[in-house]
Amino acid sequence: MTYNYPDSTGHFGIFGGIYMAETLIPAVEELSRQYLRFRDDPEFKTEFAYELKHYVGRPSPVYHAKRLSDDLGGAQIYLKREDLNHTGAHKINNAIGQALLAKRMGKKRVIAETGAGMHGVATATVAARFGMECIVYMGAEDIQRQAANVFRMKLLGATVVPVESGSRTLKDACNEAIRDWVTNVESTFYIFGTAAGPHPYPMMVRDFQCVIGNEAKVQMPEMIGRQPDAVIACVGGGSNAIGLFYPYIEEKNVQIIGVEAGGHGIASGKHAAPLTANAKVGVLHGNKVYLIQDENGQIIETHSISAGLDYPGVGPEHCLLKDQGRAQYVAINDDEALAAFDALCRFEGIIPALESSHALAHAMKIAPALGKDKVLLVNLSGRGDKDMNTVANLKGITL
Amino acid sequence: MSRIQLTFARLKQQQRKALIPFITAGDPSPQLTVPLLHALVEAGADVLELGVPFSDPMADGPTIQRASERALKHGMSLRGVLAMVAEFRTQDATTPVVLMGYGNPIEAMGWEVFAKRCAEVGVDGVLTVDFPPEESHDAFEHLQAHGIDPIFLLAPTTNDARIEQVAKLARGYVYYVSLKGVTGAGHLDLDAIAQKIPQLRQHINLPIGVGFGIRDAATALAVAKLCDGVVVGSRIVQEIENSTEQNVVANVSKLVKELRSAVDKA
Ligand SMILES: Cc1ncc(COP(=O)(O)O)c(C=O)c1O
Numbered sequence: 274m275t276y277n278y279p280d281s282t283g284h285f286g287i288f289g290g291i292y293m294a295e296t297l298i299p300a301v302e303e304l305s306r307q308y309l310r311f312r313d314d315p316e317f318k319t320e321f322a323y324e325l326k327h328y329v330g331r332p333s334p335v336y337h338a339k340r341l342s343d344d345l346g347g348a349q350i351y352l353k354r355e356d357l358n359h360t361g362a363h364k365i366n367n368a369i370g371q372a373l374l375a376k377r378m379g380k381k382r383v384i385a386e387t388g389a390g391m392h393g394v395a396t397a398t399v400a401a402r403f404g405m406e407c408i409v410y411m412g413a414e415d416i417q418r419q420a421a422n423v424f425r426m427k428l429l430g431a432t433v434v435p436v437e438s439g440s441r442t443l444k445d446a447c448n449e450a451i452r453d454w455v456t457n458v459e460s461t462f463y464i465f466g467t468a469a470g471p472h473p474y475p476m477m478v479r480d481f482q483c484v485i486g487n488e489a490k491v492q493m494p495e496m497i498g499r500q501p502d503a504v505i506a507c508v509g510g511g512s513n514a515i516g517l518f519y520p521y522i523e524e525k526n527v528q529i530i531g532v533e534a535g536g537h538g539i540a541s542g543k544h545a546a547p548l549t550a551n552a553k554v555g556v557l558h559g560n561k562v563y564l565i566q567d568e569n570g571q572i573i574e575t576h577s578i579s580a581g582l583d584y585p586g587v588g589p590e591h592c593l594l595k596d597q598g599r600a601q602y603v604a605i606n607d608d609e610a611l612a613a614f615d616a617l618c619r620f621e622g623i624i625p626a627l628e629s630s631h632a633l634a635h636a637m638k639i640a641p642a643l644g645k646d647k648v649l650l651v652n653l654s655g656r657g658d659k660d661m662n663t664v665a666n667l668k669g670i671t672l
Numbered sequence: 673m674s675r676i677q678l679t680f681a682r683l684k685q686q687q688r689k690a691l692i693p694f695i696t697a698g699d700p701s702p703q704l705t706v707p708l709l710h711a712l713v714e715a716g717a718d719v720l721e722l723g724v725p726f727s728d729p730m731a732d733g734p735t736i737q738r739a740s741e742r743a744l745k746h747g748m749s750l751r752g753v754l755a756m757v758a759e760f761r762t763q764d765a766t767t768p769v770v771l772m773g774y775g776n777p778i779e780a781m782g783w784e785v786f787a788k789r790c791a792e793v794g795v796d797g798v799l800t801v802d803f804p805p806e807e808s809h810d811a812f813e814h815l816q817a818h819g820i821d822p823i824f825l826l827a828p829t830t831n832d833a834r835i836e837q838v839a840k841l842a843r844g845y846v847y848y849v850s851l852k853g854v855t856g857a858g859h860l861d862l863d864a865i866a867q868k869i870p871q872l873r874q875h876i877n878l879p880i881g882v883g884f885g886i887r888d889a890a891t892a893l894a895v896a897k898l899c900d901g902v903v904v905g906s907r908i909v910q911e912i913e914n915s916t917e918q919n920v921v922a923n924v925s926k927l928v929k930e931l932r933s934a935v936d937k938a
Contacts, residue, residue, distance in 0.1 A: 295804060448729075456853040458829060571744065
């Protein structure tokens with residue numbers, strides 16, 4: 274049986290779906306219709322490919338982190354360099370795809386939520402590129418953690434709206450973006466930043482991000498004569514991960530590993546790892562997924578040093594891949610991610626995003642016990658420039 | 673006949689429109705919710721919408737968001753809300769109570785247990801903002817098995833095909849959201865409502881309540897003329913927010929009496 278999700282109603286097994294207020298349902302249905310119409314349109318595909326090549330700078334290279342691998346003394350670690358994309362992360366792949374769709378739907382105003390600010394920057398960038406008004410919702414807590422990205426968005430002409438409600442992080446920014454959308458549903462396109470939310474977003478974001486895995490599937494045989502033994506990516510909502518994983522789902526010899534934010538450790542309760550912590554199924558932000566919540570179904574505040582992983586849910590396709598056993602999900606704690614961050618700086622001269630450092634940390638954890646002929650492909654989803662303040666603070670340094 | 677049906681049948685006979693106030697359970701504090709519910713009935717409420725607080729109220733504006741936060745700070749939960757309805761029912765056997773909120777607290781309890789508890793404590797209807805008909809099959813099986821009415825929202829953006837779909841599942845009454853936006857927004861468009869209601873009536877045989885954006889006696893009267901019931905939420909919650917624990921019941925009561933006399937002019 275071949276893997277073919279979501280079904281026509283947007284479900285990945287029991288997960289996914291369209292759990293939205295009535296006012297937005299027609300908008301989401303229209304988005305599905307338009308996406309399905311343009312997805313296979315040759316002109317749309319050509320324009321998307323052109324933007325990815327000439328504006329984003331794709332294909333992103335695969336890099337053999339040889340000094341790091343030698344130091345670990347086991348499996349070889351390869352990096353898919355999404356950090357080299359224009360704007361510094363994988364987020365731009367999806368933002369361009371959605372902006373091209375917005376353009377075809379005649380929408381002149383785009384909105385977005387952002388955590389680390391990378392999706393906000395990507396959206397502000399494409400809005401400038403295509404001449405659209407751009408509003409980005411960002412938790413007040415994240416605005417402090419990611420001040421440089423806030424400034425970048427403003428330079429690009431976007432309006433950044435601080436969100437003071439709830440935990441003042443990514444989930445609250447999502448709530449506020451949804452409130453904007455319900456109010457301005459006719460004029461506005463919501464450029465959602467991860468492979469979650471109501472159908473068709475999990476599918477559409479996956480499709481736009483699949484360029485990562487599709488390129489890797491060509492690049493790996495060119496470099497090592499075969500596919501890697503495992504593909505590894507960090508999982509916030511799950512967009513960079515599904516972008517790498519999806520093209521490998523039918524490659525049964527390739528292990529798939531998603532890395533969640535373990536924060537202070539699963540046992541501490543201060544984490545953002547719904548899959549690893551066996552969170553209960555719930556409904557938030559338009560989809561049914563594994564969700565960090567209390568016994569009364571209230572969403573609990575999460576914790577991670579990386580704002581981009583600090584989210585209580587996870588995309589529906591990852592929930593399904595976990596249940597099917599096709600992918601494994603593990604958690605990496607704050608301090609392990611920081612150690613990996615340092616190691617990549619020192620051994621390879623690459624400063625990774627704290628989010629991506631989680632994926633790298635897991636690769637570094639398992640590499641020593643594996644043979645030198647084994648190959649781990651890590652998605653380096655973004656670069657660490659945005660994290661300078663956070664890392665300096667953690668090291669007790671004021672910039 | 674259910675309490676909701678009896679209420680609307682009585683109103684029809686009296687040629688009156690329903691007044692349907694909303695408050696959030698546990699706001700401003702759990703001890704005041706049941707007294708507030710009785711005060712609402714005394715001041716002229718026909719149906720009570722009781723909000724179940726949720727950590728992420730995506731369809732609500734700042735006023736009801738803050739009410740949810742206050743209630744959750746007091747430890748309010750779905751279980752607690754059901755206990756409040758049980759207490760309310762010891763002194764009021766006739767006024768319909770509709771729980772309104774988001775799906776996740778119910779998912780966490782389980783729809784079967786929830787529906788059974790609703791029937792036991794005397795809940796009449798359930799409105800789950802983020803569960804459209806497409807995702808509600810299990811939910812409705814359980815609600816219907818226990819005689820609880822699923823109440824649906826319809827919006828200015830809802831087309832004929834969807835109205836038809838809702839018409840098949842809805843019981844009790846339907847709740848027309850009068851504007852594109854969150855609760856508490858200001859831009860009420862009476863002409864648009866006047867145009868939409870006949871479209872809804874082509875498909876829907878149930879009473880139609882209209883809410884969102886009703887702020888005072890004048891807007892309540894104007895809306896009441898167009899439909900079968902007027903839902904007032906944020907304005908009442910705002911009154912609660914601006915009151916002290918000592919005068920909140922009296923203030924809310926005064927406001928609802930004003931709304932009642934306005935609605936009775938329709
Ligand atoms: C560099 C980077 N990696 C990963 C993520 C997590 O998002 P996702 O799980 O959707 O890839 C973010 C989110 O902000 C990010 O900026």
